[in-house]
Amino acid sequence: MIDQTVVKKIEDMFPTYQILNENGEIVNEREMPDLTDDQLKELMKRMVYTRILDQRSISLNRQGRLGFYAPTAGQEASQLGSQFALQKEDWILPGYRDVPQLIWHGLPLYKAFLFSRGHFVGNQMEGINALPPQIIIGAQITQATGVALGLKKRGKKAVAVTYTGDGGSSQGDFYEGINFAGTFKAPVIFIVQNNRFAISTPIEKQTSSKTIAQKAIAAGIPGIQVDGMDVLAVYKAVKEARERAINGEGPTLIETLTYRYGPHTMAGDDPTRYRTEDLDKEWEKRDPLVRFRKYLETKNLWSKEEEEKVIEEAKEDIKAAIKKADETSKQKVTDLINIMFEKLPFNLIEQRDEYAKKEESE
Template identity: 75%
Template sequence: MKHVLESVESQFEMFQILNEDGKIVNKDDMPDLSDDELKELMRRMVYTRVLDQRSIALNRQGRLGFYAPTAGQEASQLGSQFALEEEDFLLPGYRDVPQLIWQGLPLYQAFLFSRGHFHGNQMPEGVHAVSPQIIIGAQYVQTAGVALGIKKRGKKAVAVTYTGDGGTSQGDFYEGINFAGAYKAPALFFVQNNYFAISVPVEKQTNAKTLAQKAVAAGIEGVQVDGMDVLAVYAVTKAARERAINGEGPMLIETLTYRYGPHTMAGDDPTRYRTDDLDNEWEKKDPLVRFRKFLEEKDLWSEEDENKVIEEAKDEIKKAIKQADEYPKQKVTDFIGNMFEELPSHLQEQMEEYKEKESK
């Protein structure tokens, strides 16, 4: 049995296209992206890094509520989203607001979501997504259901979800991948392995050598990819999507990545469980630095290009937070009215009571 386990584990080697120096180490799997698409991918990564910095500052100022930092995970998040099509359905976790924004959620609504405003959870027409899931791992079960619905309707689309390494310890994780596998549902299950969940090292979460190998028990395919390499993440996602819409079933994709900040801004202190040496080691793998080197070598990116994106991001963020500030404050009657299409009698009584209070 030990031999069998070792044989399984040895099959999950990290897939990579760009090394830490931005050099191509896997020409055969280089994705077919135009120069404009490569530049757009970099633009989104730089924009998202600025958004993360500004969101942390806004949180500290008391102008945002719940916020989970994203710096370090841009390649994993945006490389995967960039490979999706408009008709694909996104079911994000709470750290996956960037994917939602690039999928079409207006920035001011993302800020309202952070503040707990119900409008932040209302997807605009044509944006196939739900609001970020707070319950760890629950989005995996939902994704299996959405993917089955896509299959039964005969649509050429996939349902895509994300969780962290900690999410793989939840029962919903196994239920989701098992259900999707049993029905060959077109689902892409991402595990963004940043090694510490909230604060527990991944080696204490599981005895498995990789998280990708957990796919084996569910009878689905799994792959481990360098989550700091945006081209590798894109290539794997693109291939997995094609496979899924062709009826070959779901895939579990483990992206090896790192969050540079705390788990959330709600009091987590990563210095209590991470060392400076480890942080410094991962900073050398920064996805933006790696991809920047690659593009500069091809004369596709410059300091001027980057500064332009930074200023553009700051300007749009400033306008979006102002729009969120000016949006009508939510009321108790909003909460009651959003609960049911037809209110039961006891809630109708409460509705009338609060309408009277709010009118004064």
């Protein structure tokens, strides 16, 4: 006999994990992460810096100086709180909105701009354990499982972390990835940033599950739903998931409840067509920067002067990075062909030679 109450019981197992409420007050003292005052300030610095980077990137996109761009404002706590819990040896397999994590993991800013422009140099992850941002929705999930399994087989004390949105959790790759990882106890952390609308589809039409976190049960792995606007909760959840993974206890699925304040991408999306003004205002009250700023101010760890300093630093860095991106040699077809394989097959050699003649005549 089918017992519908079982579903309700499962849903109740996944309450939203929170440490810092909307007013910047600690509501879960025993879960406070062990972070120094300097680390707390660094987290705030990174969120402010990234918010300015987002604003300038949108402006650069509108000027035609960037190509593809997916706004990040509103998701800073989810993105940067999770990355802050990682170590340099950990691998990041991002989606296209997850460029900030790459930057704070070691990707030079000018390369982030080149990625946006579709330049191959922007996809060269040199000196950083990461793959380029995945454009195919959800494809990074199965890849992360593979990377994690490789780390395990090599005896590395490191994890693979991958990100997708609520829409990505509807892809077949999502279920295949978490199932395979659970079977082989791969050291991987799956982070689903639930911003409620994917491209434009409301989460209620994306899945009938009350939470995305509960989908972990089917894969036999732990899952947790986290307040994705609370940087301390995100950091703590990912830190504990990392510790489990490197101790051989396998993967974790983390759903972060968050919100993107801008459009899905700058390629013509209009969020006013599928989001209400009231909903936007409701989530603006949960702004991760405002929340964390209030908390730090009560501890006398943050001031308007410090924030202005970070803003100016970000603007100067962006100005220098876009200049360096502009100075990078223009991408050529022959460049792309030459880096495709270690040893080119005959058909690509023919194509390269043909394009080389065209390039010489230009």
